[in-house]
Amino acid sequence: MSISDRLPDYPVNSDFVRKLKSALEGGDEARLRDLICADVRHVDAVIELANDDWMKDPSAPLPPGVLVGLWTLEYKRELTTPLCIAAAQGHTACVRHLLGRGADPDASPGGRGALHEACLGGHTACARLLLQHRADPDLLSAEGLAPLHLCRTAASLGCAQALLEHGASVQLEGGAGRDTPLHVAAQRCLDEHARLYLHHGARVDARNGRGETALSAACGAARRPDEHARCLRLCALLLRRGAAADARDEDERSPLHKACGHARPSLARLLLRHGADAHALDYGGASPLARVLQTAACAPEAEPQLTVQELLNHGSPTVWPDAFPKVLKSCAVVPAVIEVLFNSYPQLRVSESWKEVIPEEVFQMHQAFYRSLFALAHTPRCLQHLCRCAIRKSFGRKCFSLVPLLPLPETLQNYLLLEPEGILH
Incomplete structure (x- = not known):
């Protein structure tokens, strides 16, 4: 017994x-x-x-752990x-x-x-x-x-230090997740x-039961704002120690997918500058850009437009033009995201029918921006914008590094890097 x-x-x-x-x-x-x-x-x-x-x-009421009919009993x-x-x-x-x-x-x-x-x-x-x-x-x-x-x-x-001093294994996989x-x-x-x-020999790219590396796990965990700086330091440490910036988990999601899913621009920038692929698709066919667009309306305080900028300035493909109304519908409450994305196209045909997907209260709250958007319905984009698109196309995925080298005022460099202005021209 x-x-x-x-x-x-x-x-x-x-x-x-x-x-x-x-x-x-x-x-x-x-x-x-x-x-x-x-x-x-x-x-x-x-x-x-x-x-x-x-x-x-037997007279006691059944606890929530008992599923009557399936007879799943939990005894604690x-x-x-x-x-x-x-x-x-x-x-x-x-x-x-x-x-x-x-x-x-x-x-x-x-x-x-x-x-x-x-x-x-x-x-x-x-x-x-x-x-x-x-x-x-x-x-x-x-x-x-x-x-x-x-x-x-x-x-x-201190407990971890004591354990390692007494021979604890830093490689042990534990629990159902095999972390x-x-x-x-x-x-x-x-x-x-x-x-x-x-320092004690942990393998930086060891996989857990979900196929995640430590970098992937760090990028996938939701964070409070006060934890962001620590997370960034941790991810930078892992990358310096040789962590693969593009390691995929069992769902083919990369650390970049996960960072974008939480709309964290500083982490996305770190990953992209260590070679993360902005074109990567997960098993569901979603790109990092799609992940941040799915999150934008839920976390406007995270300034998702900054993550969108980082991706586009590192060569991420933009959204298929026919899908733009869907993005407008889901991200309408964050007009800065719409602006950055819209400015990544040389010319995008604006339809009056788009107004129908924007809730009236959202339109009223961001009138200046949406009036400037629909003013382009029958007007070509300005020459300055077309020049911007030509330069960005030439620089491709190196926009983030080449634009700052141009002998231009900072305001024009920001313009080339899709910095939002609040209205469209």
């Missing part, structure tokens, strides 16, 4: 567990220390913190040990006390050991104590995750973790 199948020493309805939960919920460190260091009968006691086995009480039981609780809470003195009494550092009745818990909480001192008492640095949890996979916050950098520690760092924008793993 496995440890998780045996009766716990302290079941969920016991007086001890009620006191323990009260101390945890109230943040009562002194009471918690007394309970786990003095009141338990033995150091490796199994404690049951939760048990939602509704089968024990949370088992732990005093050492796991102490490590999860960062109580170094308790961890030292329990280890001194012979607690097993690798006991994991609930699926995670004390070292996993210490790393999840970013408790470096606890992690070092456990490792000094021969905790297995590569112990796998019930989900197949090693402690390094649980170093998921900036505070866990390496470098993938985990990339997904969470932990640039210092990534630097540490690369």
Whole structure:
């Protein structure tokens, strides 16, 4: 019988567990220390913190995990040990006390050991104590995750350093996604973790279960604005260490597809200047430009026109003219995107019927721009615009690098690079 199948020493309805939960919920460190260091009968006691086995009480309402008809039952039981609780809470003195009494550092009745818990909480001192008492640095949890996979916050950098000093493998694949520690760092924008793993020999282009490299994972994760700078540093680090800018995942999406899907111009620029292919198509036939156009209306605050500019200035094909009304319909709320895209054509026939796809409130909000657009319905583009298109065609995918070398005022260079002005001429 496995440890998780045996009766716990302290079941969920016991007086001890009620006191323990009260101390945890109230943040009562002194009471918690007394309970786990003095009141338990033995150091490796199994404690049951939760048990939602509704089968024990047939009159109980079915939990959401039960799909009536399909009979998919989910039974959640949370088992732990005093050492796991102490490590999860960062109580170094308790961890030292329990280890001194012979607690097993690798006991994991609930699926995670004390070292996993210490790393999840970013408790470096606890992690070092456990490792000094021969905790297995590569112990796998019930989900197949090693402690390094649980170093998921900036505070866990010390834990990651301690694990590597004690022989943890930086190449281990973990969990259902088969992520390496470098993938985990990339997904969470932990640039210092990534630097540490690369220093210890992590393979920069290792693939996870979805065919993603760390660079691809970093570009595909949604970011808060305050994380963008860290993500950019991490991606620049990976590229300097030899990451392939065009590595495709199982859906044939490149890092550029993913960066454009989140409308992140600085990241798109970084990838493009490291050779990412602006022409690339994924399995669904979408280009990076299509990805940012799909996102534009959902994230106008990300200034998607800047990403569109980067792509077009690196030689991305523009939208097929007949598809322009669809773009107008989906991106109408971001007229700067329409302007940049419209100016990438030497001449595009404007139809009065396009007005029908623009919501009235959007038209009224951006009247100046849309009036200038429909004023071109029966008028050819100006000579200056045609000259711009001729120069851009000649420079091709090197527009971004050649235009700044031209002996022209900055305003004209910006014009050549499709900088939006708010109206069309």
